[in-house]
Amino acid sequence: MLLNNIVLRNFRNYIDCEISFSKPVNLIIGGNAQGKTSLLEAIYFLCTAESHRATRDGELIRHNEAGFYLRGTLGNSRNDVMSLEVTKRTRGQFRLKKNGVLQTKRSEWIGQFNAVLFSPESLVLVKGGPAERRRFLDLLISQIDSIYLKNLQEYKLVLRQRNELLKQIRTTLADAVQLDVWDKLLVAHGTAIIIKRLEIFHELKVYAMQNHQKLTGGKESLALTYCSALVQNNTSTHNTHNTEDEDTENPIDESEIGFLETKTEAEIAVQFDATLNASRGADLQRGTTLVGPHRDDFLIELENAPRTSNFDSESENRPEATDAEKGEKEEANYVVKPEIETFREGARAYGSQGQQRTIALALKLAELELIRAVTGQDPIVLLDDVTSELDYKRTEYLLNVLQNLSAQTFITATHADPLVQHLKQPNVLTVEDAQVIAPTA
Known part of the structure; x- marks a missing residue:
């Protein structure tokens, strides 16, 4: 389905704006801080019920307003129409509606209308910590597998309960025997998560390496390796910081990384159970769970010229x-x-800004191809300032990819040239002060 129009009310710097999209390729032109990125963010929010850059929900609400409202209308060649609405009050939860029907769970929303976003913030895939790469994998898989999303939600719930129990045991308010129940649940849901991640990661890696080869003209090779906390070389010395949030840990030291080999679900469950038992003493000492898929990562390396x-x-x-x-x-x-x-060489430590941006772009193009392969449908593609810091050859390859995409695409830029010359009859929208002022054919 294609996004036909979108309504933004009190979202970021938008007061009340309705925008229609008449063509599959939409080029959004405007100066800095005019609302280009906020428009892409609104589209992304309609698809995923989350922002790619806000750290707090309140950041999405226009200053001094009580909340925001988004509505998107989608359609296809069979004249099927779908309406998506998001409402957020300052002190309330998000209200998600599909065709006027309230969706009570985010899991009911994810995967109905998929999106792939590349923005300057996407560089955290390479430059950021393990939590950013896990988030990337989790959202990708959740869009194509609802069972994975349910396992992920259950795992996080069990993990919070186990961590709370660890703290109670430290203060003698609970018995360590109670951990056995939570350990079984953690292993069950965690094993399902790891198995699915390994399956999808293998496919993602192939697509990403192919795209990276093309983007670099074959001069660089990308290497991706899934790393698991289940096979760390030294669990007791890893992550000496005591933290309640499993997503704020220090990056895994490469000397302690364990490369998880492909195994059966039963083998991973046995390994998870054994590693969890071995780590119990350290878990009790620090009051948090040190092993499991919430600690996993994937290593990004560049295989340079000989x-x-x-x-x-x-x-x-x-x-x-x-x-x-x-x-x-x-x-x-x-x-x-x-x-x-x-x-x-590790791309995080040794890659240039251009190399890191190229890797992030290769991963995003791989995400697009993977969603298409699994679902049989193209996701919406959102590209924010995509050509920045890419050299001529990489930009040329990217534009050729965009030209051949069948997906609905939204691209932001400060100037139409040279993008407009490489795209198939784009719908050019000019944004100024959070208003579309000059749409042209």
């Missing part, structure tokens, strides 16, 4: 070749090839 070994030191110890030997080598077209050494 390095050649230095042969100078070796040649110094070799006797000088005679004229006859030199002649024999020349006649045989003899070539001494240096040893080739490929090397990997």
Whole structure:
């Protein structure tokens, strides 16, 4: 389905604005702080019921207003129509409605109308901590698998209960035996999460590596590895900070990372149970659960251009070749090839800003392809300031990808050129002071 129009009331800097989209490709032009990004954020919120950049819900409400309202109308070639509404009061919960019917759970909302967003904030996939990469995987999988979302919600609930019990045991208000019940539930839901993550991660990795090769012209190779807290080399020394929030831990030290090999669900459950039991002492000491999928991560590395070994030191110890030997080598077209050494570097620590942006973009394009492959439908594609800090060749490849997309696409930029020249008859919208003032064909 395509988004036909959207209404924004008191959302960010928008007062009351209705925008129609007449074409699949929409180019949104405007200066800084005019409302381009907020428009994409509103579309993304309609799809996922969350913001990609707000840390508090109140940030989404226009200053001095009591709440915000969003409505999107979608349609397809069969004249099916769907209406999505989001209402948020300053001191109330979000109210989500589909075709006028209240949706009581976010799990009922996710996956009905999928979206892939690339923005400057997407760089946290590379530059940020493990929580950002887990969030990326969790939202991706939740959009295509409702059972995964339910397992994730149950796991987080059990995890909070277990962490609370750990704190009570530390103060002798509870018996450690009570942990056994929560451990079984944690292992059951956690194993299901890990199995699904590994399945989707394998497919995502293939798409991401292919896109990265094309974006870099084959000059760089991307390596992605799923890392699990179940196989850390040293659980007792990892994450010495005591925290109640499982998403605020320090990044896993690469020397302690465990690379989780593909295993059956039963094998992972046994490993999870054993690791959880081994970690119980450390968990009690710190009052939090140190192992499980809430601590997992994936490692992003660049396999750079080959390095050649230095042969100078070796040649110094070799006797000088005679004229006859030199002649024999020349006649045989003899070539001494240096040893080739490929090397990997962590993209977070060693990647340039452009390289990190390219990796994030490759992951987002992979997300798009994966959603399409699983659901058979294209998600909405939202690209905010997408060409910033990309060189000419990478920008050219990206624009070619956009040109061939069948998905409805929204792209923001400060100027129409050169984007408008590469896109198929885009609908160009000019945004100024949170108003669309000059739509053109």
